[in-house]
Amino acid sequence: xxxxxxxVTGREDxxxxxxxxxxxxEFYEALNGRDMEKMARNWAQSDEAVMDNPLGGIxxxxxxxxxxxxxxxxxxxxxxxxxxxxxxxxAGEIFYVAGRERGEFRVGETVLNLAIRTSRIFRLMxxxxxxxxxxxxxDDPDLLASYQKAVLGRx
Numbered sequence: 001x002x003x004x005x006x007x008v009t010g011r012e013d014x015x016x017x018x019x020x021x022x023x024x025x026e027f028y029e030a031l032n033g034r035d036m037e038k039m040a041r042n043w044a045q046s047d048e049a050v051m052d053n054p055l056g057g058i059x060x061x062x063x064x065x066x067x068x069x070x071x072x073x074x075x076x077x078x079x080x081x082x083x084x085x086x087x088x089x090x091a092g093e094i095f096y097v098a099g100r101e102r103g104e105f106r107v108g109e110t111v112l113n114l115a116i117r118t119s120r121i122f123r124l125m126x127x128x129x130x131x132x133x134x135x136x137x138x139d140d141p142d143l144l145a146s147y148q149k150a151v152l153g154r155x
Contacts (some may be wrong), residue, residue, distance in 0.1 A: 004099070007082040018145060020095045023122050023129035024083070032080050034073040040066070044123065044130040047130060053136040054116065054144055055151055075151055077107040093124040102135065107150045114138070 010029030014022050019069040023042065030038035040062070043049050047061040056068035072079075086099020101116040121133035 001087055004086050004088065005084060006088075007084040007102075009080075009082045020049070020088075020090070020122065020129055023131070024097060024120065027131060028081065028083060030104070031069075036066070036069065036073060039069050042131050044125060044132045049132050051134045053134060054147055056139050072151055075107065077105055077150065079103060079105045081114070081116075086118075094121060095129070096133075098120040105147065105150060110146070110150050112143065112146055112150065115140070 002078050003129050008021070008028055010025055010032050011025070012021075012025045014025060017025060026038060027042045029035070030042055033096045043062055043065060045062045049060070049062050049065055051059045051065045051068065053068070055072065056065070059065045059068055081101050081103035083097070083099055083101050086097050089096050089098075096119060098119040099117075101114070103114045103116075105112040105114055116136045118136045119134070120131060122129045123132045124130075138147065
């Protein structure tokens with residue numbers, strides 16, 4: 001198994017990537033660009049989509065998942081995330097990646113250096129790779145609480 005260290009940022013030349021890696025890069029392009037239309041194209045538009053991440057708990061179906069991204073995109077924050085230290089796996093019409101995200105999140109005077117364990121699953125649907133699952137965890141409880149407070153206003 002090869003562990004990839006070159007980060008996926010969303011700024012890659014998409015034409016030089018395989019279709020699965022292009023789908024992964026397009027996710028980060030949508031996330032870092034706060035582009036809800038691109039984000040919607042990246043995710044499966046069905047109840048089959050599931051996300052479990054530090055901001056939203058478990059969300060099922062695109063409409064619930066959309067709400068998490070809307071909160072993040074509409075916040076006053078500045079952020080940038082990248083995916084690295086990952087392995088890539090394929091199984092027919094499914095591929096998945098498991099690795100780490102790192103990033104910087106700024107709102108007001110608060111600056112957080114984020115470290116998130118991340119997995120994403122994509123499925124080939126109507127000829128396009130669509131994300132059907134995401135799981136992200138922040139190990140450091142203080143960092144998790146600070147991130148949730150900064151984005152969601154939680155104490």
